[in-house]
Amino acid sequence: MVTPxxxxxxxxxxxxxxxxxxxxxxxxxxYSLILLVGFMTxxxxxxxxxxxxxxxxWMRVATLLFAVSxxxxxxxxxxxxxxxxxxxxxxxxxxxxxxxxxxxxxxGWTVQVLWR
Amino acid sequence: MSTAAAKRARPKYLHLSAILFEIRLPxxxxxxxxxxxxxxxxxxxxxxxxxxxxxxSLASEQGFARVHDYLRMPIVKLGLIVFVWAYAHHxxxxxxxxxxxxxxxxxxxxxxxxxxAVLVVSLLLTAYFAWRIW
Numbered sequence: 001m002v003t004p005x006x007x008x009x010x011x012x013x014x015x016x017x018x019x020x021x022x023x024x025x026x027x028x029x030x031y032s033l034i035l036l037v038g039f040m041t042x043x044x045x046x047x048x049x050x051x052x053x054x055x056x057x058w059m060r061v062a063t064l065l066f067a068v069s070x071x072x073x074x075x076x077x078x079x080x081x082x083x084x085x086x087x088x089x090x091x092x093x094x095x096x097x098x099x100x101x102x103x104x105x106x107x108g109w110t111v112q113v114l115w116r
Numbered sequence: 117m118s119t120a121a122a123k124r125a126r127p128k129y130l131h132l133s134a135i136l137f138e139i140r141l142p143x144x145x146x147x148x149x150x151x152x153x154x155x156x157x158x159x160x161x162x163x164x165x166x167x168x169x170x171x172x173s174l175a176s177e178q179g180f181a182r183v184h185d186y187l188r189m190p191i192v193k194l195g196l197i198v199f200v201w202a203y204a205h206h207x208x209x210x211x212x213x214x215x216x217x218x219x220x221x222x223x224x225x226x227x228x229x230x231x232x233a234v235l236v237v238s239l240l241l242t243a244y245f246a247w248r249i250w
């Protein structure tokens with residue numbers, strides 16, 4: 001094995017993003033499965049049940065955790081897509097900024113919906 | 117490279133028939149590109165759409181009733197089916213990628229089988245969901 005003489009890839013941002021994408025994936029998968037099992041065992045019936053479900057503190061926190069995971073996960077994923085297909089620097093930067101704004105918007109919206 | 121191999125006539129361009137019928141993306145390739153496509157669809161517009169539905173349905177009794185009626189429209193059901201396929205495919209393919217990262221099933225044959233399973237399972241889940249809501 002060749003020992004690298006100098007580090008050419010900054011602070012291993014790639015590895016960090018890769019790992020974050022996988023951890024957030026597991027968080028979202030667990031939330032989805034728990035919600036699916038919950039809906040299959042006791043389906044919320046009508047507005048009262050539906051509203052009550054999202055009034056529990058744990059449901060709000062779990063959903064927020066899901067939303068944060070989604071934002072982080074989608075940032076890594078969409079950035080990968082943009083980096084692969086968009087070759088023009090200005091356009092790529094623009095799309096990345098739009099992606100961040102959209103994801104930040106989703107997060108703010110989620111908080112607004114959960115804590116109303 | 118041997119001279120015999122170098123002199124052998126090679127195709128200079130691809131026939132349309134080759135592009136259409138002979139060169140095919142292997143099954144894991146389909147799973148991979150569909151993982152991207154489903155991920156992009158989930159990012160936009162599906163998340164925005166579902167957040168809007170969650171917002172409206174939680175905001176008030178009338179909002180809940182509106183969403184309830186809205187979800188009965190055929191075109192909206194179609195949208196839900198697209199969402200379920202995208203979510204199911206992204207989910208199943210994601211589990212497969214996590215297992216591959218852990219060096220599970222990385223040989224050619226099991227990798228192809230698991231890719232086929234991802235396609236089939238997510239389509240079956242989507243079909244079941246479509247049958248239930250229709």
